[in-house]
Amino acid sequence: MAQTCRLGLLLVLLLPVVGASMPSTVVRLNKAMLSYVSESGKGPLQRAMQVTVPHFLDRSGEVLRPTRVQILNVQVLRLQLKFVDGVGVRLFAAANFTIKVFRDPEPLELILPMVLLADARVDQGSIGTPVVSLSSCFSLFNKAIVLDGSHSAPPALLVRVQKHIRAVLYNKLCLSVSNLVQGLNVHLGTLIGLKPVGPESQIRYFMVSKPIITKDYISLDINAVLFLLGKPIVLPVDATPFMLPEHVGTNGAMATVGLSQDLFDSALLLMQKAGSLNMDITGELKSDDNLLNTSVLGQIIPEVRLGGTPVATLHTNNATLRLQPLVEVLASASNSAFHSLFSLDVAVNLSLQLSVSKVKLQGITSVLGEVKLTVASSNVGFIDTDQIHALVGNVFEKPLLDHLNALLGMGVALPNVVNLHYVTPEVFVHKGYVVISSGLFYQN
Structure with a gap:
């Protein structure tokens, strides 16, 4: 019976996920x-x-x-x-x-x-x-x-x-x-092997159709499925087919990899479902340069949660990320319990810079414009956001970026086989998709 269960699990991992809305990538070998x-x-x-x-x-x-x-x-x-x-x-x-x-x-x-x-x-x-x-x-x-x-x-x-x-x-x-x-x-x-994204999440690639072969390249249509606790991440709407334009990337590159908007949407949805974007201020961000631990707010804002799914937007030469965290402000009672004073919806627009290291797509962010605050709920009456904006914005912004950049720095594996790395990659952002032009290196 145990052998039958193991065989069933193996088949689940090997066979494509049927019926799921899956992001697409295209790998073009030149x-x-x-x-x-x-x-x-x-x-x-x-x-x-x-x-x-x-x-x-x-x-x-x-x-x-x-x-x-x-x-x-x-x-x-x-x-x-x-x-x-x-x-x-x-x-x-x-x-x-x-x-x-x-x-x-x-x-x-x-x-x-x-x-x-x-x-x-x-x-x-x-x-x-x-x-x-x-x-x-x-x-x-x-x-x-x-x-x-x-x-x-x-x-x-x-x-x-x-x-x-x-x-x-x-x-x-x-x-x-x-x-x-x-x-x-x-x-x-080894293309279809599960590759870790986080402690409890993985990504798996597989071909969805026969390769397109011309005298100049071979093009592989590949789907990516992200898993959380063994379950596939499914987008709310059907993913649109992704077609990589003919002339993109760098001339003379060994490989041209196209990543669709859907891949980014799935990755962010996975991060949200995994709770990895939430910050436990007093538990996780204890460091000398964390202002939340040295200010009064460090003791009354124990956690920052995302109020909605993060949104990535891909424009020509420009990638942005929009986050909407929820900040709960608490007061400590005499019995050491915490009571909610008010909560804030925070809107943060971030510039997203993408890079590739070996086989992973990584990112780093910086804040675009001002951090916007609105009152979500209050148990103490009217809240003047102008008065708390500077204080909350300053102490909130750096921990948020440090936390987010640490996550994006872990990276997501690109389509690859064992021992094959991307070298001297260049990343180009287009409207609705990202292109990676790269050399390849096989390491014995």
């Missing part, structure tokens, strides 16, 4: 990414090509003799990847195989030039991950070059040796490339 993969992929491809060659049966004498053949070294001289419109990626590799034939009386060493061509399809997996598969693969061999110093071999023997090696490599090389692709798929599967 030509520059292929250039990076081509350069960093030479090593793994060389190791994969270092296959075992079975013994060659030498028929040159009266007795059939098995002769050992070994690949001493593989050097990938060139590796090129390019997008194939509507299909996936085409691989072109040129390599030299240094081969030793252990025949009597002297071994024979030769270099066998080879060109490998393969097409890989990129599709959507059943659990919402990218899946790569080889659709075609074949190799072409040039004439072998006998290395200087090697014992001369009869031309007929050299032809037979080359034929043997080519027959083996023709089958094994494509199998080795296929194995590399399968390993890549395992790695791509």
Whole structure:
């Protein structure tokens, strides 16, 4: 029974959330990414090509003799990847195989030039991950070059040796490339893993449709689901489909990531539901530079709560955040109990600056304009907000910013796979969405 429950939980985590209004993101991988993969992929491809060659049966004498053949070294001289419109990626590799034939009386060493061509399809997996598969693969061999110093071999023997090696490599090389692709798929599967946002909240990404592939990029439509205590955060209204415009971000960037307004709305709704935006003044903000702890208000305002869901607004080159905390002002009675004097609705407009660190989107805020106060309720009659505005505004503003910036500094994970980081990212704010242009770095 326990195993059945664990399996059920695993399926819940792996399969897309059905019926929820989900924010969208778009990840666009550009030509520059292929250039990076081509350069960093030479090593793994060389190791994969270092296959075992079975013994060659030498028929040159009266007795059939098995002769050992070994690949001493593989050097990938060139590796090129390019997008194939509507299909996936085409691989072109040129390599030299240094081969030793252990025949009597002297071994024979030769270099066998080879060109490998393969097409890989990129599709959507059943659990919402990218899946790569080889659709075609074949190799072409040039004439072998006998290395200087090697014992001369009869031309007929050299032809037979080359034929043997080519027959083996023709089958094994494509199998080795296929194995590399399968390993890549395992790695791509980490896209859907749950990533922490806070102590009790997580985010999970998954593909919602087949990738769009052009000669310039591959574009993945990805949904993000935020969880609080294992339950998905659902927006009050259906999320509108997000389409990333064609020409955004920085030219030459490896990756272009578009984040919709809905993602920000969900993140803020999660923060509100988790209560992480509430401040326990006397319990959490005890520090030397916190004015609330040294003023009279520090003892009579024990908590600040958000009266409504925070609102993020994305304009061209400008992101803002609007908060509406509720401040309860209390008086201490002789029995150490607190009685409510009055409560204030506070409206705070903040400038939101976004940045990316490794795989996380982070933010920092500063106050725009004045903090506005209105009386929500009063047990002491008329309250003149003008008289308390300066005092409350000054002592409230800094703790609020410190608290909020600490939360935003924790960051929210962007779409990523294990060991892959965003490097030298640039963040652009547009009306209704945010674009990240970035390089990529794979850390072994």
